[in-house]
Amino acid sequence: MIETHNATDVKDIDWNEWTADKFAVITYIFSEGKVLLINKKRGLGAGKVNAPGGHIEEGETAVEAAVRETEEEVGLTPLDPLQCGKLYFQFTNGLKMEGTVFIAREYKGVERETDEADPFWVAIDDIPYSRMWEDDLLWLPHVIKGKSISGCFIFDDDDMVSYQLDII
Numbered sequence: 001m002i003e004t005h006n007a008t009d010v011k012d013i014d015w016n017e018w019t020a021d022k023f024a025v026i027t028y029i030f031s032e033g034k035v036l037l038i039n040k041k042r043g044l045g046a047g048k049v050n051a052p053g054g055h056i057e058e059g060e061t062a063v064e065a066a067v068r069e070t071e072e073e074v075g076l077t078p079l080d081p082l083q084c085g086k087l088y089f090q091f092t093n094g095l096k097m098e099g100t101v102f103i104a105r106e107y108k109g110v111e112r113e114t115d116e117a118d119p120f121w122v123a124i125d126d127i128p129y130s131r132m133w134e135d136d137l138l139w140l141p142h143v144i145k146g147k148s149i150s151g152c153f154i155f156d157d158d159d160m161v162s163y164q165l166d167i168i
């Protein structure tokens with residue numbers, strides 16, 4: 001078996017044996033036909049549009065991290081976030097990251113810009129996929145339709161090299 005960071009096809013990786021070394025969450029808040037997105041200002045994916053998110057801290061559950069990261073990045077509190085997906089990213093630089101996707105249909109507060117993120121509401125039909133991570137276009141439309149997803153991806157920097165997606 002080849003080293004996972006040298007893999008160029010998701011089929012080259014035994015995903016049952018693969019384990020992440022970083023665990024992150026991403027939270028999409030939907031309201032009145034719109035979704036809250038951010039211009040990410042720093043960290044992985046700086047310059048891209050994404051949803052609020054970040055790393056799960058020690059002793060924290062994924063849902064707790066989803067609430068905390070959204071509060072920290074945009075000042076909104078998602079209410080009852082629902083887990084709807086798992087994303088497994090192998091980067092060619094060696095990073096292995098697991099992302100848990102949450103959606104929330106209600107929230108408290110008013111969004112505000114922070115050092116990490118510039119939030120904005122956009123109509124679901126106008127989501128700017130060309131400014132987002134390449135994988136988002138593959139799975140986010142299914143999440144919007146209420147499906148759950150599980151995806152494995154190989155990324156070389158910003159470029160998606162290979163993927164496998166299951167819609168549940």
Ligand SMILES: Nc1[nH]c(=O)nc2c1ncn2[C@H]1C[C@H](O)[C@@H](COP(=O)(O)OP(=O)(O)OP(=O)(O)O)O1
Nearest residue numbers: 024025026042043044045053054055099133135136
């Ligand atoms: N291909 C991809 N598609 C996607 O939608 N989100 C991705 C992604 N690759 C990374 N992310 C997201 C997941 C998570 O929200 C974030 C992790 O990036 P960072 O390492 O920059 O974390 P943050 O700096 O936001 O977190 P903290 O340092 O914990 O605040 O990037």
